[in-house]
Amino acid sequence: MLGFVARRLLYLVPVLLAVSLLTFLIASLLPGDLAYTILGDQATPEKVAALRHDMGLDQPIWWRYLSWLGNVLQGDFGRSFRTGQTVLQAVAERLPVSLELMLLAQIGALTIGIPLAIACAVRSGSAFDRFMTGSAFSMLSVPAFLSAILLIYLFAVELRWLPATGYIPFHEDPVGNLRCFLLPALTLALGEWPVLMRVLRSDMIQTLQEDYIAMARAKGLKPSRILLVHALKPSSLTLVTVTGINIGRLIGGTVIVESIFALPGIGRLLLSAIFTRDLIILQGVVLIVALGYVLINFIVDLLYAVLDPRIRHGHA
Amino acid sequence: MKGPALLSVEGVAVDLPTPRGNLRAVDHVDLSIGAGRTLGIVGESGCGKTMLSRAILQLLPKKAKLSGRVMFDGQDLVCLDRERLRKLRGRSLAVVFQDPMTSLNPVLTIGTQLIETLQEHLELDGVAAKMRSVELLAAVGIPAPEQRLMQYPHQLSGGMRQRVAIAIALSCEPKLLIADEPTTALDVTIQAQILDLLAREQRRRHMAMIIITHDLGVVAGRTDEVAVMYAGRVVERAPTPDLFKKMRMPYTEALLAAIPKIDAKPHTPLPAISGRPPDPTRPLKGCSFSPRCKYAWAQCQVEKPPLEDADSPGHQYACFRPLNTEAIAPA
Numbered sequence: 353m354l355g356f357v358a359r360r361l362l363y364l365v366p367v368l369l370a371v372s373l374l375t376f377l378i379a380s381l382l383p384g385d386l387a388y389t390i391l392g393d394q395a396t397p398e399k400v401a402a403l404r405h406d407m408g409l410d411q412p413i414w415w416r417y418l419s420w421l422g423n424v425l426q427g428d429f430g431r432s433f434r435t436g437q438t439v440l441q442a443v444a445e446r447l448p449v450s451l452e453l454m455l456l457a458q459i460g461a462l463t464i465g466i467p468l469a470i471a472c473a474v475r476s477g478s479a480f481d482r483f484m485t486g487s488a489f490s491m492l493s494v495p496a497f498l499s500a501i502l503l504i505y506l507f508a509v510e511l512r513w514l515p516a517t518g519y520i521p522f523h524e525d526p527v528g529n530l531r532c533f534l535l536p537a538l539t540l541a542l543g544e545w546p547v548l549m550r551v552l553r554s555d556m557i558q559t560l561q562e563d564y565i566a567m568a569r570a571k572g573l574k575p576s577r578i579l580l581v582h583a584l585k586p587s588s589l590t591l592v593t594v595t596g597i598n599i600g601r602l603i604g605g606t607v608i609v610e611s612i613f614a615l616p617g618i619g620r621l622l623l624s625a626i627f628t629r630d631l632i633i634l635q636g637v638v639l640i641v642a643l644g645y646v647l648i649n650f651i652v653d654l655l656y657a658v659l660d661p662r663i664r665h666g667h668a
Numbered sequence: 669m670k671g672p673a674l675l676s677v678e679g680v681a682v683d684l685p686t687p688r689g690n691l692r693a694v695d696h697v698d699l700s701i702g703a704g705r706t707l708g709i710v711g712e713s714g715c716g717k718t719m720l721s722r723a724i725l726q727l728l729p730k731k732a733k734l735s736g737r738v739m740f741d742g743q744d745l746v747c748l749d750r751e752r753l754r755k756l757r758g759r760s761l762a763v764v765f766q767d768p769m770t771s772l773n774p775v776l777t778i779g780t781q782l783i784e785t786l787q788e789h790l791e792l793d794g795v796a797a798k799m800r801s802v803e804l805l806a807a808v809g810i811p812a813p814e815q816r817l818m819q820y821p822h823q824l825s826g827g828m829r830q831r832v833a834i835a836i837a838l839s840c841e842p843k844l845l846i847a848d849e850p851t852t853a854l855d856v857t858i859q860a861q862i863l864d865l866l867a868r869e870q871r872r873r874h875m876a877m878i879i880i881t882h883d884l885g886v887v888a889g890r891t892d893e894v895a896v897m898y899a900g901r902v903v904e905r906a907p908t909p910d911l912f913k914k915m916r917m918p919y920t921e922a923l924l925a926a927i928p929k930i931d932a933k934p935h936t937p938l939p940a941i942s943g944r945p946p947d948p949t950r951p952l953k954g955c956s957f958s959p960r961c962k963y964a965w966a967q968c969q970v971e972k973p974p975l976e977d978a979d980s981p982g983h984q985y986a987c988f989r990p991l992n993t994e995a996i997a998p999a
Contacts, residue, residue: 563770566727570765571785571836572758581784586775660775661820 353657356664360653364646371642372424376417379635385409389629390433429636434628439636442621449519450617453540453609454602456533458595460541465548466591470579472549473556485553488546500539500612507535517614536613540606544598551594555587562586585659592659596652600645673739674876675724675844676700680736682719682728682900689949693719695900696736698975701893703843704874706867708887708908710923711897714945717880718766720897721848724878725763726753741843759789762842764866766849768829772821778805778832779817782839789840804835808865827858831865838869844876851886863890884924888912893982896920899945899956902975906983916978916990919957955988963989 387403388395404410408419423430429439468488472481508516514535520528559565560583568582603618610619618637625633657664682694694716701707709717722728724738726745738745740761745753765771773781779801786797798817805813808831821829830850837845847866851859867890870877879887887894887908894911896904896919904917915921925939943960946952955961958968965988973986 563765563767564773567763567765567771567833567836568773569727570725570757570763571788572754572756573784573788574754577784577788582773582776586773662774662822665820665823 353664356657357654360650364650367646368643371646372421372639373417375635375639375642376420378638379631380413380416382631384629386433386629386631389631424639429639430632432630432633434630439633439640442633443618443637443640446616446618446621447603448522449615450603450610450619452522452529452533453536453606453615453617454599456537457540457544457602458599460537461544461548461598462595464541465545466552466584468545469549469552469556470584472553473560473583474579476553476557481553485550488549491542492546494542496539496543496606496608497612499542500536500609503535503539503542504612517612519615532613532615536609536615539609539613540602547594547598548591551590552587555590556583559583559587588659589656592652592655596648596655600648603644603648604641672702673700674703674705674741675878676737676739677720677724678737678739680720680723680734680738682716682723683733683735684719684729685731685733686949691949692900692951693732693948694723697897697900697902699895699902699905701844701876701878703876705893706870706877706879706891708891708894709878709880709897710882710884710887710894712882712923712941712945714948715897716900716948717897718848719900721763721846721878721880724846725757725761755789758785758842759840760843762837762840762845764830764833764837764845764847764850767853768821768826768833769853771833772829774821776820777817778819778821778824782817782832782836785836785839800839801835804839805832807869808832808835808838809861810835826854827862830854830858830862834862834865834869838873838875841873842875844878845870846878846880848880849882850879852882859886866890883927884920885927896923900948901956901986902984903957903987904985905975906978906980906985910980910983914978914980914983914992916983916985916992917987918961918963918989918991921991922960955986961989963991965989 385400385404387400387407387409391399391403401410408416411419420430427440431438432442435442468484472484475481504516507514514531516535519532522529565578565583568578573582604622606617607619607623609615610617611623618641622634622637624630625637677697677699680694680697681692684691684693697716697720699707699709709720711717719728719732723734724740724745726734726738726748728734734746736746740756743752745756748756772778779798782801782804783794783797786792786800787794790797792800801817802813805816810816810828810831816824816832821832824832830853834850845866850866851862854862863886866877866879869875879891881887884894891908894906894908895902896911896917898919904911904915904920906915911920912924915924919941922939922941926941928938929936941960946956946959952958952969954967954969954971955964955973958964961968967988971988973988975984975986977984978990
């Protein structure tokens, strides 16, 4: 197992280098000169040239990449020229919001998706299965902004159970904090459970036809044990992959949901960095989000090995 | 048959709906087996022997329709509610499937798969169940049983996996073990070992056993009674020695002739049974074997021969042109 982890970690090095290079290139190749953005239209060419020299913008691009990479490796992702905040500070402030949203959304999606998938797989082809598969498909085609507005209308405007927008930090009021997150997390979960349900359902239907399930029934095991231990575990590889992709996507925040519910997450940080042409923040945040994505995928790979011993032993 | 039967299958029929129409996989089969006895069910692929075993275990596919009675230990399994059936399966009624590569769960350890059965039926605590698992693995000839408990099926060879499957089946001292082609998926060298293991454990535990196989050679020395199946029906049934001494059904003869002989000269063509079994969705009017039978005459094509008693006790056959009676010439 240790060798397996070490091997996987080694694979990450070229991936991370490629990610950093792409991030840097995207930010550098954007049209517009950073020095002009900072100094404004009224700047004299001399002042611009001086700032460009100070920021190293007059150096060749490979040199700029290497010095940026060197700084990043020392933990210096740069500093916003507008607010003076470092990238790490900005991310540390916003990331907990996006992480909490992501976590609650995943819990919600899995709580809805897994039981429904199992119930449908057991009765595959039945009226219940067809109804749920159809519902999942229609839920899949409802965009997040629509379900967000409907949820706000129902739970905030009509029933007045939950706040429509706003954010209360966890350390100030844990209950209030959870109440703020319920609607946005539910919005995201509603968009995700259909995917989880569909992949798990189809894998599970296949697993239930395996000989070892007939064997488990012939052993007289309880139906709950057959479904949850014998069938769910070997059926959950795709589920884990899709959940991993969702988590990775949500680390970068969701611009739409964070904007609708006024949550100060990574998504809104990126959005404002784009609007204010704050390239240093943009570049730093994109890199950190990409690192998070790579890390999640690494964890998914490890989970495969936990779920299927054949992968652990290099058989499959 | 001495004493009341442990299992008696009475008029069991299995119908499977297919896109081509109804498929009658098992056609009114009557069989019985007493406690501690061994019954062989023999027939070629598709003759319904596996469906019959699934019908006994009540493990048929959802769409299959089952009729008839399966009396086991005084209860009709067909009418038994799920919970009582579950308590019976694995406890008094156990099975070994054909392919040990697919019948063990690939993501659970050998130990888990063995211990869960013990804990389900015998209410053993963890330590006792583990000790018993080690004993069971040792009894079926698995070296270093303690280490095996921690291993996964893919770390074992096919023969070892089938031994594990047998250990699981034997774990709760069942009254009846159904071995469904237990050696078909294994190397020839392993086959005899597995069959001997099954025979030894069957005698030791005084357990009844049904061996399902396509190979008459497998049942020859190891069963008390043999039923030969063809196209979903039992076509001949006899105590094993009687069957080999005085078989009546041309199909049984053809099956026996199809076994390669060790003393045959090189390049002797194998007397395979020509033709194929009939399409089970298009039942024939007469004897199902008649199109392939070298003795068949006109009556065989229009009338289905009933299963009738032969002159020796316990011997039944379904044929209008039986062998080993008055001399008959090939038609």
